[in-house]
Amino acid sequence: MDNGQLQVDGPLAGPFPDTETLAARACELMTGQGGASAGLAGSEYCALHYYAPDEGAYYLSYLSDVRRQLDTYSRKTCEMPTALRDLKRVNAIILGAGHNHPHNRQFSPGDLQTTWNPSRAVDKETGRSFHRALYLFFRERTGVCNAYRYDYASKVISALRDGQWIPIGRTVDDSGNIQMLDGADWLP
Template sequence: MGCAANPNIRVRRTEDGRLQVDGPLAGPFPDTETLAAQACELMTGQGGASAGMVGSEYCALHYYAPDEQAYYLSYLSDVKRQFDTYGRKTCEMPAALRDLKRVNALILGGGHNHPHNRQFSPGDLRTTWNPSRAVDTQTGQSFHRVLYLFFRERTGVCNAYRYDHASQIISALRNGQWVPIGRTVDDSGNIQMLDGADWLP
């Protein structure tokens, strides 16, 4: 008997070559802190997502629904950018969303897990969203596009991080609040930690 398909994965390649995911898998959420906390638990709970050096990456889109003033997480993709090695895992980030109930949704960026490392890789940070901001045309509200990273510690604690493409600031989710811990210093994705800050509290 073969393995059952993961119902949380809904991804396809469009005619123009982009990866498209369905939505939503999770939400609505009132803020990005709640979204990231729930997405961390969900994404690191997939098969192999917390399996260390033999694990796998999953990725998804997160987006904002202006009519509801709420945040959502899309279904997942497990499409790889390249063949995985023991030390290098990848997931090709989707670029398109299909949510038939929220056709005016604003894509605010991507999210992915690391099975073996709680830090953003240079490759993560070299990938940019253009433009780095999204605007709700109804209200004029501006959103920074961000990349989320999720990692489950051996203790079972799920740590969430985000990279702000507009400000180039890296933050950690701690006690329900985003706390800046570092920033990128060049286009190669090199990171400078803020004074007294680290990936763990």
């Protein structure tokens, strides 16, 4: 856009009744893109996830593979969109962004150093408050797609397991260092 923001259209997918269903479907869509699960030679894709108050439903935007910096062998990037154009849902509330990692199931320190300001969003009609979150998607070699969520407000990292967000860790500083919860790990 003229102001420097990266805008994506929407929706690519949805409506979904909850963030768990959205994340499970987004994991399949994003890791199914060309190179999205190709390891160190792979590519990252970014998208927005958002809520439509009039429908009470969640959506995923179209994907972006725009990069402002070149990928390296061990570091993959995509620029996170920050603006949405959904002509049918002009009052949509952006709840955050999501991306895949082609080579690693964990959030990078860079993922966890960024924030979405403000870290909470409010539906002005109902007063309902939402925590904004960053989603991460990774397809295992077994074909299983794992989804993770970093809550910008609480700083908690959760894994999507059996259709539910399960807290597994939290960031402990502004550098993106993670402390795993007792008995928790990236895989069940």
